[in-house]
Amino acid sequence: MGAKAGSVLGNLIGSAATSVTGQRPDSPLSTKALTTTILNHVRLGRLAKAVSILFSSAVPFPFSVYAHLFRICASNKAIVEARKLESHLVTFTPNPPVFLLNRAIESYGKCNCLEDARELFDEMPTRDGGSWNAMITAYSRNGRAEDALGLFSKMNAEGLFASEVTFASVLGSCGDVLELWLSRQVHGLVLKYGFVGNVILESSLVDVYGKCGMMSDARTMFDGIESPNDVSWNVIVRRYLEAGDGNEAVNVEEDEVVSSTLISMYAKCGDLESARRIFYLPCSKNLISYTCMVSAYALSGRMTEARELFDEMPERTVISWNVMLAGYTRFFEWDKALDFVILMRKRTKDIDHVTLGLILNMCAAIPDLELGKQVHGYAYRHGFYSNLFVGNALLDMYGKCGNLIRARIWFYEMSHLRDKVSWNALLTSYARHGLSEEAMVIFWKMLGETKPSKFTFGTLLAACANIFALALGKQIHAFMIRNGYDIDIVISGALVDMYSKCRCIVYAMKVFNKADSKDVILFNSMILGCSHNGMGGKAVELFETMEKEGIKPDHVTFQAVLRACISDGRVELGRQYFELISNRYCLMPQLEHYDSMIELYGQRFVNDHGPHQFREPCKHPRNLNDWCFPFYSEALEFVHNLDTIRFCRKQLLRYERTESLLCFLNGCVHKGAKSCCWLGADEKLFLYIFKMQRRQE
DNA sequence: CTAGGGTTAG
Known part of the structure; x- marks a missing residue:
């Protein structure tokens, strides 16, 4: 029965697809099968084919099919198919629903065919808010600001409600034609319709006020945004820049707050030159902009310049000191960091939890347990011990200094406030000191209190590698996949390492090949893995791939390829690699x-x-x-x-x-x-x- | 109003 039914269906599909007067056009079965065929073509990227099958079938299709196809037409800018689709819809469906016609308008708009869109809009027997929204957006996206605004006014006159997308489009059009008056009205409507707290619309308002030259309004608007996103920041920065360039006397230099914000934003975007340009404008130097500028230098590793600026500051706060210290620790300049801490102790009594955290990072890195203990005492005496940031830094310090007992004691003392970072820090301490089994025990305890993070798994995988716990390593890998954890470049590295140490080089390769971006560390792990598994040739091959991809090898890479040469007994090749170290890559052997x-x-x-x-x-x-x-x-x-x-x-x-x-x-x-x-x-x-x-x- | 900090892999 099944096979026969299949062939009958096949015939039906064939005839329906080739002839408008196909047999039993209203049969639900045939429509269903045709739908499947159409969707299959769409899935394989054959939109034209899908639409032609639909077009040659004189039957109404489910609305969802049209909706889906309109979407695809819009994103592919397929105007011919969109027109066919609309014609099919209105021919075979007696009263096509408004929402599908709105979709058609949207598609025409996306295909830049405004005349088609307007024609349909005008001819529609009934229109809803969505129709207006679609048409206004179409005008606005195609640069027809006047038409968009005209239609928007009409829409409001008819008492229809604009959607979020429409408001965004309308505000964009207002900005294009510098319609300040209308912008204010739209602002009123945004408030009236309850879009308060909508970051997109609020950012659009910042943008349009800025474009119209009303920087104070833009600023007020921006300040009112509860949690500004990247776009909000971009918008305000860009508008201020334009305003600053066009009319220096009015902006930027008058507003200290803005210049500080700009400097720190530029610093975070890595654009040091722009930050400097703002800072050296007349009248923009003040305590905060100084601190921002020092921070800008420190964030980009230009510590000498940071220090020069810091030294010339007329006054400083604890934050100024902290940004300087953070720069030293971020770029591992521990000697200078220590000197700086000593200087800081002499010059100021101001020390806060951030300072303590930074000093503890330094103690952990040097490592200096005694200094760390002193900081612990200071934190205790000055009431910082209940600060989570300081607490975790202390834990990390004890762990990195190798004092696991104190780490453990402190971990229990801070049990009332600890979080998953604390657990991870403790776990790392144990794993780092070769106590992999103990790390596993801690992990099971951790599960009872908090959710593991990718840091947890990174650490655990390293511990598995150390004790060759392949089964557990695989379990962790599977757990991460099942629960949708991001297998990022670090985790990939830990997995490659774990699998190759457990002599499971095929899995290591799989993970390596699947990683969507590769850096020198990931390559190193893989090359080292090959070398350790007697695959010297593969290691050499990977080294060449790495060079081709423009990833600069480091000293670990060379250690790994030399190891490969040792395992394959390739003396001459090893000699060549040794020479590459200094000759081509300017590294010190x-x-x-x-x-x-x-x-x-x-x-x-x-x-x-x-x-x-x-x-x-x-x-x-x-x-x-x-x-x-x-x-x-x-x-x-x-x-x-x-x-x-x-x-x-x-x-x-x-x-x-x-x-x-x-x-x-x-x-x-x-x-x-x-x-x-x-x-x-x-x-x-x-x-x-x-x-x-x-x-x- | 505006400035600063943490845990992971060879």
């Missing part, structure tokens, strides 16, 4: 890179000579090569200081090469004696050499 090179050459020696074969050192060495085996002369190039020597020693001990070790150490002494005194301090090393020599004799 770090200790770890030297270590990797030593390891790479060490491996080659083992490969070339077998584990237990080595040449006798020269009896009377004249140069470095005489001193050393092939490996050591090459590896020695990468010997930079005591740490690399220690690393070499470790490597040689690992391969149980006592004689080589002695020879190598001699080589180091030789090199050191010739060039610089970097060996000087390590008495232990010398003692070791002497001991070894004695044992040889």
